[in-house]
Amino acid sequence: MxxxxxxxxxxxxxxxxxxxxxxxxxxxxxxxxxxxxxxxxxxxxxxxxxxxxxxxxxxxxxxxxxxxxxxxxxxxxxxxxxxxxxxxxxxxxxHDPMTGLLSRGEFMARMDRRRDEGECDTVLLIDPDHFSSINDKHGHFKGDETLVQIAKALVYATRPGDSIGRLGGEEFGILLREARKEQGMTIAENIRRNIEGIPWVRGQQDVVEVTVSIGGAEISRNADTQNVLRIAGRCLFEAKQRGRNRVSFEYEPTRLQDAEERKTRRRFE
Missing domain, CATH: 1.10.287 (Helix Hairpins)
Known part of the structure; x- marks a missing residue:
């Protein structure tokens, strides 16, 4: 039975x-x-x-x-x-399937929610230096491995309440909760050093050297998130122009104007 x-x-x-x-x-x-x-x-x-x-x-x-x-x-x-x-x-x-970080849409949604809550946060944009050369020299598999290692370094260097996302390609974003500009610069510098110090050597013929440039911007109350990202992007561009492997929370408008003019000339040449 x-x-x-x-x-x-x-x-x-x-x-x-x-x-x-x-x-x-x-x-x-x-x-x-x-x-x-x-x-x-x-x-x-x-x-x-x-x-x-x-x-x-x-x-x-x-x-x-x-x-x-x-x-x-x-x-x-x-x-x-x-x-x-x-x-x-x-x-x-x-979430991004390769790195496990937030997708761009989810990252932007969290930025909007934090803005609506009226908190003062800081956003960081992180971009590997000369990343295309890694793909060209070592192959796309090594490039993907590099992005995963960078993602792990970002998780290690941030706080539990912060949000980390892969915004597209090789660009990453970090939303630092309740962090002012000064604290954001300190965290960004720690991130830069951690990534620079990652042991990438896998053999005599397999050496990968990776550094990142970081741009940051403070998110004021009721700020427009797209505008904040544009400012952080300009600071990231400034870090690239100043020699890469550095952190910038300031930018020179003249350099951005010159860059836009060069892009325009190349478009019509």
């Missing part, structure tokens, strides 16, 4: 025994109170009637109870599986 069948029969037998005992007690008490004789028919009625009625009724009730419980268990398992699938889907849609 199946375990559920044994449980149903066991419960039904117990209920039937209780019914028989209760029937004897009530029937004999009533007969004695009314001074009615207790004959063999009384014994038969008090024994078989509870068995004939109580046994099938209780078995049916307990069988339905088992069915309902089994259905509830299946629903619970389905709900757990659905919740886990939703969590996996949410993670996949909000």
């Amino acid at each position: 199946m375990p559920s069948t044994n449980r149903i029969l066991g419960k039904s037998v117990i209920v039937t025994i209780i019914a028989v005992v209760a029937t004897f007690g009530l029937s004999f008490t009533a007969r004695l109170a009314l001074q009615m004789p207790i004959d063999w028919l009384s014994w038969v009625e008090c024994t078989f009637i509870p068995i004939l009625i109580g046994m099938p009724v209780s078995a049916y009730i307990f069988a339905q109870s088992e069915t309902i419980q089994d259905t509830c268990d299946k629903l619970e398992k389905s709900h757990t599986a659905l919740r886990e699938a939703h969590e996996r889907l949410t993670f996949v849609t909000s």
Whole structure:
């Protein structure tokens, strides 16, 4: 027999025994109170009637109870599986599959939420120096490995409440919670040093040297997040112009204007 069948029969037998005992007690008490004789028919009625009625009724009730419980268990398992699938889907849609960092959309959404909360944060833009040469010299597999190592360094150098995202290609972004410009510059410099100090040597013919340039901007209350990112991008460009492998929270507008003019001339040449 199946375990559920044994449980149903066991419960039904117990209920039937209780019914028989209760029937004897009530029937004999009533007969004695009314001074009615207790004959063999009384014994038969008090024994078989509870068995004939109580046994099938209780078995049916307990069988339905088992069915309902089994259905509830299946629903619970389905709900757990659905919740886990939703969590996996949410993670996949909000995170970069290669590095495990936030996607650009999720990173921007967190910036917007922090702005709406009225907190003063700092955003950093991190870009590897001469990254295309790594792909050209060592191949795209090594380039992907480099991005993963940089992502790990960013996680190591930031605080638990900070948000780290891969904004596209080789560019990364960090949202430093409740950090002013001075603290942001300190964290950015630690990040730059950590990445510069990563042991990339894998052999005599497999040497990868990686540095990053970092641009940062403080996010004031009710600031436009796109504008903040543009300012951080200009600071990143300034860090590149000043020799790379450095941190910049300031930029010179004339350099940006010259860069835009060079791009325009190349477009029409």
